[in-house]
Amino acid sequence: MTALYSDVLLDHFRHPRNYGSLSAPDISYESFNPLCGDRIRIELKLNDRTVTEARFKGDGCAISTAAASLLTELIRGVSIEQVAALSDDQLIATLQSDIKPARRQCALLPLDALRHGLSERR
Amino acid sequence: MEELFEDIEKLARAEKRVAMATLVATRGTSPKREGAKMWIGEEGRILGSVTIGGCVDARVIAESEQALSSSASRLVEMKLADEDAWEIGFSCAGDLDVLIEPFDLTKSSMLDLYRTVRASVDHGKAAAIATSLNDSLQKLLIVEGGEISGTLGSPELDREARTVALDLMRKRISSIVSLGADSSPVFFEVHGPPPTLIVFGAGHVSMPLVSLAHDLGLRTVVVDGRPRFATRERFPDVDELLIGIPSEIAETMTYTSSTFVVLTAHDYKYDLPVLKVVLPARPAYVGLLGSRRRGKAIKEFLKDGGMDQSLLDQLHVPTGLDIGADTAAEIALSILAEAVAIKSGRTAVSLKERR
Numbered sequence: 001m002t003a004l005y006s007d008v009l010l011d012h013f014r015h016p017r018n019y020g021s022l023s024a025p026d027i028s029y030e031s032f033n034p035l036c037g038d039r040i041r042i043e044l045k046l047n048d049r050t051v052t053e054a055r056f057k058g059d060g061c062a063i064s065t066a067a068a069s070l071l072t073e074l075i076r077g078v079s080i081e082q083v084a085a086l087s088d089d090q091l092i093a094t095l096q097s098d099i100k101p102a103r104r105q106c107a108l109l110p111l112d113a114l115r116h117g118l119s120e121r122r
Numbered sequence: 123m124e125e126l127f128e129d130i131e132k133l134a135r136a137e138k139r140v141a142m143a144t145l146v147a148t149r150g151t152s153p154k155r156e157g158a159k160m161w162i163g164e165e166g167r168i169l170g171s172v173t174i175g176g177c178v179d180a181r182v183i184a185e186s187e188q189a190l191s192s193s194a195s196r197l198v199e200m201k202l203a204d205e206d207a208w209e210i211g212f213s214c215a216g217d218l219d220v221l222i223e224p225f226d227l228t229k230s231s232m233l234d235l236y237r238t239v240r241a242s243v244d245h246g247k248a249a250a251i252a253t254s255l256n257d258s259l260q261k262l263l264i265v266e267g268g269e270i271s272g273t274l275g276s277p278e279l280d281r282e283a284r285t286v287a288l289d290l291m292r293k294r295i296s297s298i299v300s301l302g303a304d305s306s307p308v309f310f311e312v313h314g315p316p317p318t319l320i321v322f323g324a325g326h327v328s329m330p331l332v333s334l335a336h337d338l339g340l341r342t343v344v345v346d347g348r349p350r351f352a353t354r355e356r357f358p359d360v361d362e363l364l365i366g367i368p369s370e371i372a373e374t375m376t377y378t379s380s381t382f383v384v385l386t387a388h389d390y391k392y393d394l395p396v397l398k399v400v401l402p403a404r405p406a407y408v409g410l411l412g413s414r415r416r417g418k419a420i421k422e423f424l425k426d427g428g429m430d431q432s433l434l435d436q437l438h439v440p441t442g443l444d445i446g447a448d449t450a451a452e453i454a455l456s457i458l459a460e461a462v463a464i465k466s467g468r469t470a471v472s473l474k475e476r477r
Binding site: 041 | 346348349350351366367368369370389390391392395426
């Protein structure tokens with residue numbers, strides 16, 4: 001039997017990177033899934049138009065937690081234009097797992113928070 | 123409890139001297155528990171009761187007036203023979219010990235003592251007043267956490283009393299305990315914040331759980347990340363509905379010896395992060411909805427994350443007593459029955475079997 005989730009996904013779920021809050025973040029947005037209850041908040045610090053710090057906090061399933069953890073790693077040091085251009089598939093690819101259609105919304109919840117946060121900033 | 127503090131403040135505004143009658147011991151059965159109070163003012167005001175009224179209270183009033191006249195405390199034993207109990211309509215036949223203490227409200231430190239207790243309770247911390255029954259002027263205040271003030275006469279007695287008080291606060295029981303080499307009787311009067319039930323998860327079991335807890339006099343809080351579930355319509359009796367990241371909300375809450383926590387989400391994404399916050403805070407009860415197998419997996423995950431076994435042992439999973447619960451309401455009853463038993467230090471056997 002093949003493993004359902006990759007080692008990368010499981011590692012980021014069990015040991016999430018950049019978990020926590022920032023003091024006085026430039027961007028903060030919380031997204032949630034109204035039915036399953038996953039809730040993820042993304043916070044960013046910007047220097048000019050570059051992400052200098054990224055944190056997340058939330059109670060979510062393995063997929064959404066790992067995706068949030070990987071997302072914060074992806075966007076640090078990146079311009080907000082590049083962050084805004086990040087696609088769904090790019091984030092899902094970092095999980096290195098076969099994410100079924102029904103679970104894509106889990107993986108994309110942190111990206112939803114990020115996008116809403118950026119749009120509020122603009 | 124609030125009634126007691128309100129009574130004291132009412133008397134402080136109206137009376138100069140009062141007698142405080144405290145039920146310190148019961149033998150047989152009694153309608154009120156140890157710690158019940160009655161206040162008799164020198165000007166005639168009467169507040170509270172150590173029983174449910176009737177002849178016993180009348181005698182307490184008479185004894186209190188004598189205590190006020192003599193300015194001396196007295197411990198009064200009241201025997202209720204079965205016939206007397208029947209005649210006066212007293213529903214229970216038992217013996218009562220009542221401590222009656224006169225106080226001058228214009229200079230007594232008693233007011234300060236009870237105001238300190240109230241402040242502690244208002245901040246979510248239990249407190250106990252230990253009173254020597256050999257000399258009721260000797261009092262020691264113990265606040266949950268271990269801070270003490272006053273004395274029972276010696277540092278050794280105070281240390282012993284502190285240990286006893288912390289245990290009684292956990293069980294929320296007022297009682298006489300003998301202390302020291304000469305077994306001096308000391309009454310521990312325990313006060314605490316109203317018991318609170320915090321439910322993580324706004325699912326269908328939570329609804330009767332909150333309603334039943336409300337009927338039992340508990341303050342209730344429901345936490346969920348889903349606004350569609352955590353609604354007033356679903357939880358008409360709840361005191362507080364909190365929507366957000368459950369573990370983050372859990373971090374902001376106060377957990378005391380009178381806090382019950384039940385996790386009903388049946389979802390690891392709430393259960394794991396919330397348990398990481400709640401178990402180290404050591405509330406009176408932590409119950410997790412789920413099977414034994416699921417509980418084992420949750421515990422192993424937390425243990426792998428570094429949680430101490432002693433904390434994991436506090437977790438009640440499956441939550442509830444074995445009463446054959448099937449419906450949501452029956453499960454709620456089973457959970458609350460276990461929680462109350464744990465808090466009271468009981469094993470939850472049938473009363474018929476109790477020895």
